Amino acid sequence: MYRVYQASSPQVEVDGRTVMAVVNGMLVRALARELLEAEGIVDVQPRSWLSQQAWLNVYRAIQENLGADTLYAIGRRIPYSAEFPDEQMQDVPSALAAIDVAYHMAHRGGEIGVYKYVEAGPDHYQIQCDNPYPNVFNLGIVTSLVERFRGRMQFAVRMLPQGKGTLWDNACILDVQRV
Numbered sequence: 001m002y003r004v005y006q007a008s009s010p011q012v013e014v015d016g017r018t019v020m021a022v023v024n025g026m027l028v029r030a031l032a033r034e035l036l037e038a039e040g041i042v043d044v045q046p047r048s049w050l051s052q053q054a055w056l057n058v059y060r061a062i063q064e065n066l067g068a069d070t071l072y073a074i075g076r077r078i079p080y081s082a083e084f085p086d087e088q089m090q091d092v093p094s095a096l097a098a099i100d101v102a103y104h105m106a107h108r109g110g111e112i113g114v115y116k117y118v119e120a121g122p123d124h125y126q127i128q129c130d131n132p133y134p135n136v137f138n139l140g141i142v143t144s145l146v147e148r149f150r151g152r153m154q155f156a157v158r159m160l161p162q163g164k165g166t167l168w169d170n171a172c173i174l175d176v177q178r179v
Contacts, residue, residue, distance in 0.1 A: 002113050002132045004170040005060045007053040011109040014055050016048035018106045021081035022058060022074055026066075035061050052107065056132055068136045075140020079148065082106050093117075095149040096125050096176065099141060103131070123153070123178030130171040135159060142174045154179050 002008070019041060026032040036042070038061065039054040062070050084102040089095040099115040113131025115138070120126050129138045143157045160173040 002130055002170050004132060004134055005056045006132050007051075007056055008111040008113075008132070009109070010051070010053060012052040012107060012112055013049040013109045014052045015046075015083070015106045016044045016050065017046045018078065018082045019044050019050055019055060020046065021078050022062075024074075024077045024081050026062075026070060026074065031066075035065075049108065052109075052112070052132075059134060059137065063134060068134075071134050071137045072140040075137040076144040078141045079144050089145075089149065091151070092146055092149045092153070092155065092176065093119065093125060095145040096127055096142065099127060099145065120175075120177075123155075125176045127174040127176070128171070129174060132170060135162075135170065135172040138172065139174060142176065146176055 019036070022036065023029050023032040035058050036044070039057045041050055041054055041058065044050070059071065062074070079102075082102055083105050085098050085105075088101070089098050097117040100117065103112070103115050114128070115131070116128040118126045118128060127138070127142055129135065131138075139157070139159055146155050146157050155176050156179050157174065157176050160175050162172060
């Protein structure tokens with residue numbers, strides 16, 4: 001189990017394209033740059049690697065200063081900013097299964113957690129998120145991919161209720177079901 005905003009070790013890094021999604025996900029780009037600079041993240045290049053803890057500190061600052069809606073908006077832009085295995089993504093199930101692949105391509109240097117894809121039934125899928133990113137950010141990623149790959153079908157995307165200790169146990173289940 002991962003704590004929200006807590007990297008598993010100082011060696012874990014995130015790639016520059018993923019970091020650039022913060023700027024793309026915020027309406028006020030100058031503020032995004034200011035938050036990144038406060039953590040020592042400057043001159044981000046797509047192929048650069050940066051401290052995941054510094055990156056998570058930016059997420060915490062966004063939560064504290066701008067709220068969950070901004071984290072959700074950033075999550076929605078991740079599939080367009082980060083590297084995804086596009087050749088593997090043709091529909092909702094394959095796009096959801098690709099989240100964990102993309103996540104592992106964008107992180108290195110230690111334990112980072114998972115986005116585990118589960119088929120819960122016909123046209124019913126779940127993503128079990130166990131990582132240090134805020135759950136509303138994860139919801140944004142999943143919602144964005146479902147909208148992009150749903151075709152003419154309609155899906156409901158929701159976060160299943162969590163138990164006690166949600167600050168320390170950041171795991172969640174995102175439920176995706178055709179309606």
